[in-house]
Amino acid sequence: MSVMYIRGGMPLEGELAVHGAKNSVLPILAACLLAKGPVTLTNCPQLTDVTAALGILRHLGCQVEQEGNTIVVDPTGAAGSAISEEQMRSMRSSIIFLGPLLARTGEAHLSYPGGCELGPRPIDLHLSAIRAMGCYVTEDQGIHCQGRPVGGEVQLALPSVGATENAILCAVGGMGQTTITNAAREPEIGDLQSFLNSLGASVRGAGSSTIMVEGGRPLSGGTFRIMGDRIVAATLLSAAAAAGGRVRLRGVDWRHLATVLSVFHQAGCRVESRLKYVELERGKGMPLRGVPTIRTAPYPGFPTDAQAPVMAALAASQGCTLFVETMFDSRYRHVSELIRMGADITTEGRVALVRGMERLHGARVEACDLRGGGALAAAALGAEGTTVLSGLRHIDRGYEGLEKMLCSLGADVERREA
Ligand code: EPZ
Secondary structure (H helix, E strand, C coil): CEEEEEECCCCEEEEEECCECHHHHHHHHHHHHHECCCEEEECCCCCHHHHHHHHHHHHCCCEEEEECCEEEEEHHHCCCCECCHHHHHHCHHHHHHHHHHHHHHCEEEECCCCCECCECCCCHHHHHHHHHCCCEEEECCCEEEECCCCCEEEECCCCCHHHHHHHHHHHHHCCCEEEEECCCCCHHHHHHHHHHHHCCCEEECECECEEEEECCCCECCEEEECCECHHHHHHHHHHHHHHCEEEEEECCCHHHHHHHHHHHHHCCCEEEECCCEEEEEECCCCCCECCCCEEECCCCCECHHHHHHHHHHHCCCECEEEEECCCCCCCCHHHHHHHHCCCEEEEECCEEEEECCCCCECCEEECCCHHHHHHHHHHHHHCECEEEEECHHHHCCCCCCHHHHHHHCCCEEEEEEC
16 A cells, blocks of 8 residues: 655746646546447546546446557457446446446346445436436346437436436437436536537537437447546646645636636635646735635536645635635545545534634545545645655545656655555
8 A cells, every 4th residue: 555755835936838638538438338439538547547437448348458648449359247346336427437338238237336435426317317318227136227319308306417418328329319317517528528429429508508419320430539627727726735836737618717727816825727737826925814714516606626735735724714614524534534644624513614824734534435545645844844644545536646747847746655
């Protein structure tokens, strides 16, 4: 088991190209099941969740090659319709294979995805979407779906990202016209739409709350570049805000980060948003300030995945900041670890009050989930002394070489066997 030794106190300086988005490549890998020929994906992040998704594709009979940040999936030999419990548990978002698998084979047999460290991860909206497209779904020791999806009206009770993606994939692989209302608007859904349409699909409306799909069109193979990861960018900007210095990030669309950039601007950082890059600067003598309430919300609101990293930066600031986590029941597990570093944070249910300290101090801390791990690394960079961060298996799910990224910006981070 490895740990990170992070020595705080040095400002970050430099420029970095942000790697491809985990939450875009995962549904796009599942979508490869709908193609009739090989698909080449570039700018893919090298993450353990991606490795798990490739394992599921291979289990279903696809040929999969990965070389660096390029993945080639040839689904022509795929015949399976069942995903093992072990594979479903290996990755929280394995449920995204349900829609394309059902559309491709006319049946799908999966177990429930693992209960997540963020609280329960229900899939009722996924299943109701599948039913709305005329398929038969039973939940008897797992999930069993039968039938060929036909067009329908999918009304999502919540703008669930995963349920929206599953509905799109099922509709693309099925027949007829499908309308999805109250759809999630996250940028990763736009990337999925672009990918599917590049293979010959007809998906319209991604980014809005209503998405229309014309099913039954044959999808060719093709080549597609995965968008940059806006949450990795938010984490690196949080690290720069915590440590001070000046960091420029390329490969991400600043509009996908607008709410996070606005928070750091209000906190006293210089923020520059250009088509080709985003930049954040905080001078040594410019302490962060507390900001008005940060309430997480579906896109284009403040992203729940950025809550922990931004909280970590604001834990050392002048003033207070109130956080309201509206998306998940248990997304404050990083708070106890930040308190070990000297933070003053009180939580009550989904509310957290951060009273800014002048500075945090190094400590032995453990990542309990993916974004909480990124948050602790960001906090450690601004802290006095050295922090020893464990639980790196969580971090490796969504950050490709976090220590390398931070070192390239001048941080003193070393990954060692514990
Ligand atoms: C996606 O998860 C992301 N994961 C999450 O990122 C992100 O936090 C989340 O969207 C919200 O933005 C991927 O894209 C792989 P949801 P997802 O369905 O699709 C409830 C990360 O750190 N809900 O939009 O699982 C659910 O409980 C990860 O990269 C139901 O009630 O999220 C939650 O409260 C963490 N029934 C809310 O909706 C359902 O059937 C939003 O969940 C589905 C969801």
